[in-house]
Amino acid sequence: MESTDVSVSIRNLSLNFGTVSVLKNLDLDVQDGEFLVLLGPSGCGKSTLLNCIAGLMDVTDGQIHIKGKNVTWEEPKDRGIGMVFQSYALYPQMSVRGNLSFGLKTAGVAKDEIAKRVARTADVLQIEPLLDRKPSQLSGGQRQRVAIGRALVRDVDVFLFDEPLSNLDAKLRSELRVEIKRLHQKLANTMIYVTHDQIEAMTLADRIAVMRSGLIQQLDAPQTIYSRPVNRYVADFIGSPGMNFIEGEVALKDGAAHFRFDGLDIPLARYEFDKAGAKAGPATFGIRPEHVAVNSGEDWPFTATAPVEIVEPMGSDTLVWSRLGKQALTIRVSSERTPRVGENVTIGFDPMNASLFDAASGERL
């Protein structure tokens, strides 16, 4: 027996297509009621993993447990899952009501029970006026609502979302994002959500699993992933505009670590090294654009003078392209304090907010 608060458990899961290995010996535990986001670029295996959990793809090796039951060989319908697809995948010839009740009819649920559940689902998602329409008469947002309803109506333990918002325009996407979050708070079901959109991942997730070529790179709360990425890949993938990376080397001087590059020197006294501690050697120094202050007048552990090369106003704030030593640096400043192009500004930051990666392996130091 395993502990009851694990909802979905994936053990040593591998999947090969011929000689191509898509998922490599993957382990993942999703807690009951947790919202887990699988995040990664296209081709990283995140959708494949979701399909494996749903039972739509046969795995090469390993096991999948849902609610303490080994479902590795079960049919999708017997796994207690509901799935929402990117293309909505509504049955075009059926009305919305038909779409919602199809799964229940297939399962042989009684007619009045079907009607009851459809009514309840329609109420939750506010799609009652649409029940007798065909999918072709609905807008994208409405279609996706119905698709969510189709998963909802089946009363399942686990919801699987396969990039459900990617086909919608930006405004609808943010609306439905909030709606999904609200739904999760209301239902408290386990949800596994695949996306390549880091905003969706950050806003929705209890935990994010960042994936890359079939492996989970980091599995943590969104804020931890953002502020303490385990390697350079995660640091680069999360955050927009992306983190600044400065190539240089760590040097030890009188027992204190410093980061040296292009004749500049960043003291690392306030940087939290991992257990191995500071070691001299080539490294990459990463700092997020919003952690660099411009002309703040405060006393930062590191300050320098930098030229303003390009200014990109983005409404709420402005992105400043600058240069530190010989290396590019982007800085995020509030719109009111935008410097002029050509100007030289004083920048400063605290290495406590930075991330330091091994130059060869890319691992966090």
Added chain:
Amino acid sequence: MADVQTLNTVAVGIDPAAGQLSGPRGAKPRRVLSRRNIFLYGTLIVVAVYYLIPLYVMIVTSLKGMPEIRLGNIFSPPVEITFEPWVKAWATACTGLNCDGLSRGFWNSVQITVPSVIFSIAVASVNGYALANWRFKGADTFFTILIVGAFIPYQVMIYPIVILLREMGLYGTLWGLVIVHSIFGMPILTLLFRNYFSSVPEELFKAARVDGAGFWRIYFVIMLPMALPIFVVAIILQITGIWNDFLFGVIYTKPDTYPMTVQLNNIVNSVQGVKEYNVNMAATILTGLVPLIVYFVSGKLFVRGIAAGAVKG
């Protein structure tokens, strides 16, 4: 400060007619009798006439009596319209020992075409669905073999099939021919259906599986209603193909069970007696009527189905 209102209206004091709005405006006018149009429609008319003249001659001849035909003016309309040749072609023309006209062949053809069309399309659509959506081991090999089958010349297979039907006791029967037609329709129809079902989004199929539907339920409830256009195409291809077939009809049936095409040939090519051109023409039109009606009735659906298959396949 420019507000939305002023950005979208012409500024006061500028006469719109005098300024940017004089000169060309709106859709460019096109001449009806341009060189391009004359060439285009001229070609179309010539081609249409080229195809229609034989039909005209046939209809006109079939409505004339033999004395009138012997005058040799094949393009002139009939002086005395007679439906005698049509009646004779349908009911009393002789082929061999039978003198009941084309009617016997017509009913034979119906009995061959209807089951062949239903059977071949039923099997091929399930084939195509399975090949597109339920990828089994060796599916590609199976499909390749099936498609290669479409390119093997019929002549190679004629004699083996004769033996096969003889051993099964079906040689010379209508059902034997039904089986032959169903087998030979299989490659192209399976290809047609497979390509159509491949164009159906995979996620739809996945959603149905998550909803608990199995092989047949997905086929009948989800896929079949979506595939109506391609079914129309398949039905038209099969009806016209099987109705117009001559080779298999003449090989695998006996005089009693000859399809209409074979009987038509026997009427037209009979060497004894006078050549009754009017009866021949009427018989030919009667035989061609079924495919013709199918095309006229379903023309629009046919084009739509072909286009759907072509764009997405």
